[in-house]
Amino acid sequence: MTPDLPHLTVDVVRLDTDLPLPSYAHPGDAGADLLTTVDVTLAPGERAMVPTGIALALPDGYVALVHPRSGLAARHGLSIVNTPGTIDAGYRGEVKVMLINHDPREPIELRRGDRIAQLVIQRFERARFVEVGELPDSARGDGGYGSTGGFGRS
Ligand SMILES: O=c1ccn([C@H]2C[C@H](O)[C@@H](COP(=O)(O)OP(=O)(O)OP(=O)(O)O)O2)c(=O)[nH]1
Numbered sequence: 361m362t363p364d365l366p367h368l369t370v371d372v373v374r375l376d377t378d379l380p381l382p383s384y385a386h387p388g389d390a391g392a393d394l395l396t397t398v399d400v401t402l403a404p405g406e407r408a409m410v411p412t413g414i415a416l417a418l419p420d421g422y423v424a425l426v427h428p429r430s431g432l433a434a435r436h437g438l439s440i441v442n443t444p445g446t447i448d449a450g451y452r453g454e455v456k457v458m459l460i461n462h463d464p465r466e467p468i469e470l471r472r473g474d475r476i477a478q479l480v481i482q483r484f485e486r487a488r489f490v491e492v493g494e495l496p497d498s499a500r501g502d503g504g505y506g507s508t509g510g511f512g513r514s
């Protein structure tokens with residue numbers, strides 16, 4: 361397998377046939393860009409469920425995760441409420457993106473066809489949850505939520 365030759369075939373229906381399929385900007389990219397089919401303006405702090413015009417049939421054992429795009433996050437404060445969104449293999453509906461404007465002052469104006477998010481397709485494991493009375497020891501134990509310290513400044 362070479363990084364520029366996608367090897368997984370995913371069936372896609374374009375619910376909006378005037379917009380292109382999701383695509384990778386560069387060979388080796390993990391995320392394929394998703395487009396909005398609608399114009400939408402997000403006021404500061406506002407969220408909106410935005411349609412992408414595509415429906416997928418992922419192969420069994422795969423999941424598609426809807427991630428924010430870092431450039432839009434850095435430039436405009438655009439993110440996704442439930443990041444990463446989970447597209448289950450059995451889901452046949454339209455992929456939608458729950459966008460949110462984190463900028464405290466400026467609205468974000470999106471136009472139909474804008475690249476608003478990216479879809480990362482991964483294999484996953486389905487776990488068999490086995491109840492036990494006690495868990496094995498580990499170096500971390502139950503330490504979390506800052507147990508190793510903060511920024512690491514002295
Ligand atoms: O960002 C997202 C997240 C989810 N979905 C679709 C595909 C996914 O398979 C389905 C259910 O998502 P999830 O399991 O995250 O939501 P839920 O609130 O648990 O709904 P459900 O009870 O339908 O599982 O909604 C999207 O289109 N975009």
Ligand SMILES: [Mg+2]
Pocket residue numbers: none
């Ligand atoms: Mg669910």
